[in-house]
Amino acid sequence: MTDDGYAELTSALRGFLDAVATAGPHDQVQALTDDLRRWTAILAESRQEEGKRVFGERFDLPDRGQTLTPVFAPQVVTTSKVEGTAWFGDYFHGSNGAAHGGTLPLLFDEVFGHIAVERGSRARTAYLHTDFRSVTPIGVDLQVRAWVERAEGRKLFLAADLRDGEVVCAEAEALFVLLRDGAP
Numbered sequence: 260m261t262d263d264g265y266a267e268l269t270s271a272l273r274g275f276l277d278a279v280a281t282a283g284p285h286d287q288v289q290a291l292t293d294d295l296r297r298w299t300a301i302l303a304e305s306r307q308e309e310g311k312r313v314f315g316e317r318f319d320l321p322d323r324g325q326t327l328t329p330v331f332a333p334q335v336v337t338t339s340k341v342e343g344t345a346w347f348g349d350y351f352h353g354s355n356g357a358a359h360g361g362t363l364p365l366l367f368d369e370v371f372g373h374i375a376v377e378r379g380s381r382a383r384t385a386y387l388h389t390d391f392r393s394v395t396p397i398g399v400d401l402q403v404r405a406w407v408e409r410a411e412g413r414k415l416f417l418a419a420d421l422r423d424g425e426v427v428c429a430e431a432e433a434l435f436v437l438l439r440d441g442a443p
């Protein structure tokens with residue numbers, strides 16, 4: 260991992276989003292808004308085209324340097340399976356201590372993507388089906404795994420589950436389609 264500060268920036272941004280998500284009313288709203296606008300203007304000066312950015316494009320950083328998805332720390336990545344831990348910060352809270360339902364397929368898509376990348380394939384998700392088996396807790400280390408069910412030509416059928424210990428939080432099935440040569 261390149262120690263150029265971006266891993267820490269990503270972690271700090273996640274912490275900020277979690278703090279925003281859990282804050283009650285406070286008297287620093289205008290100051291915070293001003294600070295955000297100031298940094299937005301600074302960052303806009305260094306806007307880059309896709310392929311030259313940090314966010315989501317730095318594979319040497321945790322979570323590719325992005326905060327769009329819940330934290331996913333892979334421990335095993337092969338062309339046929341991925342295993343690791345997942346962690347939903349407060350930013351991903353839905354209600355009653357459970358993760359927002361839409362963030363589960365988001366996590367699964369990211370996890371499936373590791374298999375596609377490991378296979379050296381340019382692929383896109385054609386469908387992703389999620390079964391919500393039990394609420395997904397916030398702020399807990401969870402176990403996630405994904406695997407290839409079968410490959411048929413350009414079609415890669417995938418499955419995954421997310422567990423809190425022995426409790427199955429969610430399961431997923433997806434079809435990734437390998438892109439044709441020259442596809443955008």
Ligand SMILES: CCCCCCCCCC(=O)SCCNC(=O)CCNC(=O)[C@H](O)C(C)(C)COP(=O)(O)OP(=O)(O)OC[C@H]1O[C@@H](n2cnc3c(N)ncnc32)[C@H](O)[C@@H]1OP(=O)(O)O
Nearest residue numbers: 368369372373376382383384385386414434436437438439
């Ligand atoms: C290291 C970690 C990195 C993590 C990265 C994160 C990964 C994120 C991945 C994504 O989220 S990608 C973004 C979300 N997906 C899209 O935007 C895809 C939009 N759809 C498309 O671009 C095209 O529809 C697609 C590439 C999926 C397929 O178009 P193609 O023209 O290449 O293929 P075609 O339509 O001919 O279909 C190929 C086969 O797949 C089948 N197929 C396609 N879509 C299907 C579908 N939805 N359901 C069932 N089958 C489907 C289709 O019937 C056919 O089967 P057969 O070969 O047996 O005839």
